[in-house]
Amino acid sequence: MSSPRSFFWVQEYFTPWDYTARAVTRILAYRKTPFQEMLIAETGAFGKGLMLDGHWQSTTVDEFLYHEALVHPAMVQVVQAGGIPRRVLVLGGAEGATLREVLRWRSVEQVVMVDIDGEVVAACREHLPEMHQGSFEDPRVEVVIADALDFLQETGPIWDVILSDLSDPIESGPAYRLFTQEFFRQIRSKLQPDGAFTIQAGPTGPVELHQHTRIVRTLKTVFAAVQPYAIYAPTYGGPLGFALAAQDPISPRPEPEQIDQILSQQLDPERGALQFIDGITLLGLYQVPAHLRRAIAAETVVYTLDNPPRIE
Amino acid sequence: MSSPRSFFWVQEYFTPWDYTARAVTRILAYRKTPFQEMLIAETGAFGKGLMLDGHWQSTTVDEFLYHEALVHPAMVQVVQAGGIPRRVLVLGGAEGATLREVLRWRSVEQVVMVDIDGEVVAACREHLPEMHQGSFEDPRVEVVIADALDFLQETGPIWDVILSDLSDPIESGPAYRLFTQEFFRQIRSKLQPDGAFTIQAGPTGPVELHQHTRIVRTLKTVFAAVQPYAIYAPTYGGPLGFALAAQDPISPRPEPEQIDQILSQQLDPERGALQFIDGITLLGLYQVPAHLRRAIAAETVVYTLDNPPRIE
Amino acid sequence: MSSPRSFFWVQEYFTPWDYTARAVTRILAYRKTPFQEMLIAETGAFGKGLMLDGHWQSTTVDEFLYHEALVHPAMVQVVQAGGIPRRVLVLGGAEGATLREVLRWRSVEQVVMVDIDGEVVAACREHLPEMHQGSFEDPRVEVVIADALDFLQETGPIWDVILSDLSDPIESGPAYRLFTQEFFRQIRSKLQPDGAFTIQAGPTGPVELHQHTRIVRTLKTVFAAVQPYAIYAPTYGGPLGFALAAQDPISPRPEPEQIDQILSQQLDPERGALQFIDGITLLGLYQVPAHLRRAIAAETVVYTLDNPPRIE
Amino acid sequence: MSSPRSFFWVQEYFTPWDYTARAVTRILAYRKTPFQEMLIAETGAFGKGLMLDGHWQSTTVDEFLYHEALVHPAMVQVVQAGGIPRRVLVLGGAEGATLREVLRWRSVEQVVMVDIDGEVVAACREHLPEMHQGSFEDPRVEVVIADALDFLQETGPIWDVILSDLSDPIESGPAYRLFTQEFFRQIRSKLQPDGAFTIQAGPTGPVELHQHTRIVRTLKTVFAAVQPYAIYAPTYGGPLGFALAAQDPISPRPEPEQIDQILSQQLDPERGALQFIDGITLLGLYQVPAHLRRAIAAETVVYTLDNPPRIE
The missing domain is CATH 2.30.140.10 (Spermidine synthase, tetramerisation domain)
Known part of the structure; x- marks a missing residue:
């Protein structure tokens, strides 16, 4: 070899x-x-x-795992809670692939993407057409180059879905504030009553799961329902967690056939089929493995502005 | 940093x-x-x-993911098929951790582990007590240093569970024959009618899933029921697949509460609790994500002695 | 640590x-x-x-070792042979640092640098001012973007010094022809009778010295005098060889004081002092260590167009 | 490739x-x-x-550069100072290759090697016969497993040559004391009047030459004559320095023919020819390049027990 x-x-x-x-x-x-x-x-x-x-x-090889997992569970949740996902707010998401997934939903009327770094957004737009697939040109999309904190303070409680597509909070920089109880409360206050929030929530591998369990724990102090899940995209070298949060109940064992029906009704078939998410996948995602379930249950740390994710 | x-x-x-x-x-x-x-x-x-x-x-940090996933689904399957897992044959498994998991089952009367490399078994026995936890000393265990092919030819159709705990067949060496239709037929012929076979079945990440889909496809030509699943252990840098095969049907949506009851009845509580596998985990494992389900369905290559896994 | x-x-x-x-x-x-x-x-x-x-x-940290070693021995040689280095031809040399060293010599009236890759020259000019130190703006300098082979065929026998500042010939590409007997004959025919030629001549470490010994051997079939030497700049991870070739004798044990006198007379003090080369350094450089001397003496391979450096 | x-x-x-x-x-x-x-x-x-x-x-590929450079300059120095190298003390030198070089000298009657780590000596003896070539069995050799400091305090002023074949002092551990003024004074007091001391003296590449210049500077406060030099062995990734120290003058431009005569008279031809060191090599070695000569001259730091090499 x-x-x-x-x-x-x-x-x-x-x-x-x-x-x-x-x-x-x-x-x-x-x-x-x-x-x-x-x-x-x-x-x-x-x-x-x-x-x-x-x-x-x-990376283009497995980003579908990440972006489909970030977007569709929250959109499905809104439908299951009796709502219609019309307005979606994306925090971060420079590649435009989160937009791409959101735009599949025919009910979506407005997507605002707030990213702090205009240079990165511009470079992705130029060099990663495979990812955004022209999403930046969609008339429903508005890109705002701003700090997510500032944008959120100004906006009203109009959002059906908010998606946090940010880097991990482990580096120096402002992102760590976007993983705190205070920020999650802010998010909650800007969601419609039947809205849903999904956040990329850190690795879930046995050697490094504290960030994940703490984000989930923190969300649980703010939202009535929190459903953690994880994908395994080799790009990240280990499993990567998410958390879906809502005020309405989240079904822990969704009926695959029912999910497939929602997706089939709501998604624009001209935008192609989903690769990763469907009813069976979703049922599987929500079954958190025992060791992780136990670690989440045992977690006591809540991230706040006074006790934020440590910069490691 | x-x-x-x-x-x-x-x-x-x-x-x-x-x-x-x-x-x-x-x-x-x-x-x-x-x-x-x-x-x-x-x-x-x-x-x-x-x-x-x-x-x-x-590695000791996440081997519980691998070894629990290898052993317990097959054992549970035997129970669900109406049998009792009494005799278990392990192919490979030098660390002794597969033995450790098998020995948790109170019904087990005999475990034979066949490994070709006595030097590796001896070294694991000496240096990895955290993994085998004394399993090699259990009176129910017999270690045979031999080629799995030879052993299998000699043995009778007495096995309730056979577990293939081998390295990937991607290297030069004899293991590639243990991933062929001919070998799987051999396995089938040595299992009890309600028996089950589980095999470590290669990575399932998007860039490298052909080996997995081909092993699953090959098993489907031999066994009436095949259930693929995968774990996310960072040790392997990407998701790692398994396949459970049996002649009796395998429930694709096992009832978590029922699984938990089986485990609670069958496992020896003095050997400690499982970390990874329980009813919810098993339900999640069996929900193969859409892209992988589709790749398995589309696979046409069957590994045979004339068309074995290519040595890459 | x-x-x-x-x-x-x-x-x-x-x-x-x-x-x-x-x-x-x-x-x-x-x-x-x-x-x-x-x-x-x-x-x-x-x-x-x-x-x-x-x-x-x-690299800026140790390029002085390379560029001083490439330029000054040949210039000194011309003076010792009774000539005056007025016209210098540089083959390759994109960084402009070879120019910088040549321009220190007050006698130099014209330097032509022939490099095949105008994009690299332009990028060095923009991003490596520490190396060229404005040499590209010197009125004595002319940069020609062309194949060295073509340029040499057209030019007359007017050059006092020719410097081959090329990448190693180990990669695919046209450079391999610039290390052959035919090319060295071409070089000789374009030099003044008391002229000198220096070539970067490959690594001289014990595990990889064949290219060096073959270049030296090939030069010896063309020039009356050949003096190999080597520098050890950590940038290259091992010792890097050169060879100085001339038709006049090259003193193998130059008198340090005499060399210092030449340098002091010829170099423009306003361009700063040399860091590496002086009389003592030059005496040391020319003392080829025994194992290398023996390997050169034993070498029989001559690089020709029919038997060029192999692309490894 | x-x-x-x-x-x-x-x-x-x-x-x-x-x-x-x-x-x-x-x-x-x-x-x-x-x-x-x-x-x-x-x-x-x-x-x-x-x-x-x-x-x-x-490494076996280029250790001859290191070990010949460590041993023979000091031995030659004793002869040039009018002495005969009979007793040699080696500090460190586990591989036995320093012994091998010392034993080439017919005048040598006794070699004591003092190494602190008997396990390493034993492992080298077993696994590196290419290096020691049976030197440990030579009746002139005595291996003492002890701290060089302790040994030196006990021994008398009987040594013609002392060779410091130690790891760099940059790690935690006791070796740092063996690079101080106090230790060099100890060394000097144990040498015969016409004796010589050579020490491996750290890298001499432009990015990391302070340790070298400080060792040389420190030696100059203790010995009347100090000659630095360096070898280019790719094993070390950059040039590696030595320093030869004596109370008698060291000729900075040794006559190659005279050196060759000494070597020819003194070395046992049955032990094979030197690969690296001869008269020309030695002349070259002693011509310290200008930038290094200048750095040594500018160095002011003297290593003492109160100001030892910093553990980096």
Whole structure:
């Protein structure tokens, strides 16, 4: 067995003693913005990818896992709660792939994407058409370059779905405030009563699950219902968690056939079929494995502005 | 952020352009046996681990995911099919952790573990007590150092459960024959009518799922029922698949409460609680995500002795 | 001891089992040109560097070793042979640092730099001012973007010094022809009778010295005098060879005081002092260590167009 | 171009942002002793090597550069000073290769090697016969497992040559005391009047030469004559310095023919020819390049017990 002798390698540490190295075969864009260090590149086996501050955000090979998992559970939840997802707010989401998934829903009338880093958004728009697939041009979409905190303070309680598509809060920078009880309360106050909120919620592997369990625990102090789940996209080197939160109950064992019916009614068939999410997938996602369920139940730490995620 | 400057790193390639690097902080045993290159080591973050031919087999931090997933679904299946798991045959399984899980079942009267590499078994027995927890000393256990093919030819159709705990068939070496239709037929012929067979069945990540889909497809030509599933253990850098095969139907949506009852009746409480598997986990495991379900359905390649897994 | 967790690393293989990894802290320019893959970047410890096709060409921390060693021995040789270095031809040399060293000589009236890759020259001019120090603006300098072979065929026998500042011939591409007997004859025919030619001549470490010994051997079939020497700049991970060739004798034990006198007379003091080359350094450089001297003496391979450096 | 996918790699940092990675193809011995972490291994391209605490000490491919450079200049110096090297003390030197070089000298009657780590000495003796070539069995050799400091305090002023073959003092541990003024005074007091002392004296590359210049500076406060020099062995990833110290003058431009005569008279021809050192090599070695000469001259730091090499 042999490997091509690639010379650019990107190393992503997930513990101090473990990293994933990925060969970059062409650099498409690189920039140190006021907020972060950005790389968009072609990789040997994962297609094109976006890296921020040394962490892969997504690659074209498996981003469907991430983006479908981020978007559709919350949209389905609104329908199951008796609502209609019309207005969707995306926090972060520079690649435009979250937009792409939201725009599949025929009921959606307005999507606002708030990202702090206009340079990254512009670079993704130019270099990652496979991901956004023209979503930035959709008339329903508005991109706001701003701090999510500021935007949220100004906006009204009009949102059916809010999606937090942010980097992990483990780096220095303002994102850590977006994982606190105070912020989640803010989110709740801007949602419609039957609205839903989904947040990317950190790795769930046995060596590094505290951030996940704390985010879930914090959400539980704010929302009446919280459903954690996780995907395993090799881009991230380990399982990555999400949490869906709502004031209405979330069914822990959704009926696959019923979910499939919702999706079939609501999604625009011209935008192609979902690859990952369907009724069976959703039923599977919501069955949190025992060790993780136990760790979540045992968690006592609530992230607040006074006790935010530690910058590690 | 900084990392300790470890100097000994083990790199595991999962594509030619992607590898995981893991710091080894102490080498416990190293040997080139007639069959493979073995390393048992302490790692920085994953506890102790066993590596064979450059592939991590298990680490103490998350091996419970692997070994519980390998053993208990098949055992449960026998019970659900109306049988009692009394005799279990383990192919491979040097660490002794598969034995450990099997021995939790009070009904088990005999476990035979057939491993081709006595040097590796001896080294695991010496250096990985956290994994085997004394299982090699259990009077119900018999370890046979032999080729699984030879053993299987000699043995009778007495086995309630057969577990294939082998390395991936991607390397040169004899293991590739243990992933063919001919071998699976052999397995079937040695199982009791209500018996079950589980096999570690390769990665299921989007960039590398062909081996998995082909193993599942091949099993379907031999067994009446095949249930694929996957775990998310960071040790493997991506999701790892299994397949459970039987002649009796396998319920694709097991009732969690019923599974929990079976486990509670059958497992020896003195051996501690399971960490990963319970009814909810099992229900989740069996919900194969849509993209993988579709890839399995579309697979046409059947592994045979004439068309074995290619040595890549 | 700990290291910053840099995520962008450049690996340069010098054997299939050995590479140097260098952290890149900022990418300044990246391009795939028709000829090569170029990276100009800030590194953690080596300042700014230029990499072509996965090989570091120079870094600001130790490029003085390379560029002084390339330029001054040939210039000194011309003086010692009774000539005056007025016209200098540089083949390759994109960084402009070879120009910088040539321009120190007050006698120099004309320097022509012939580089095949205008994109790389332009990027170096923009991003590596520390290296060229404005040399491209010097009125004595002319940059020609062309194949060195073509240029040489057209030019007359007017050159006092010719400097081959090319990448190693180990990659695919046209450079391999510039290391053959035919090309060296071409060079000789374009030199003044008391002229001198210096060529970067490959690594001289014990594991990889064949290219060096063959270049030296080939030169000896063309020039009356050949003096090999080597520098040890950590940028290259091992010792890097040069060869000085002339028709006049080259003193193998130059008198340090005499060399210092030549340098003091000829160099423009306003351009600062040399860091590496002086009389003592030159005396040391020309004392080829015994194992290398023996390997050169034993070498029989002559590179010709029919038997060029193999592309490895 | 492609590389074999080796899975064990040893990384040696020479700055926090730069490391050399070397594939290990077979582990021969590994141990955490009370003093250090030891690895003896086969590498892909460098033969067998010894690594201590993450630093390569020597590999069979280029150790002749190191060991000949360590031993013969001091031996020659004694002869040039009118003495005869009869008694040699080696501090460190576990591989036995320093012994091997010393034993070439017919005048040598006694060699004592003092190494603190008996486990490492034993492992080298077993696994590195290519290096020691049976030197440990020579009746002139005595191995003492002890702290060099203790040994030196007890011994008399009987030594013609003392050779410090120790790891760099950059790690935690007792070795740092063996690079101080106090220790060098101790050394001087145990040498015969025409004796000589050579010490491995740290890297001399532009990014990391302070340790070297400080060791040289410190020696100059103790000995009447100090001659620094450096070798280019790729095993170390950069040039590695030595310093020869004596009370008699050291000729900075030794006459090659005279050196060759000494070597020819003194060395036992049955032990084979030197590969690296001869008159020309020695003349070259002693010509310290200008930038290094200047850095040494500018150095003001003297290592003392109160101001030892900093543990970095």
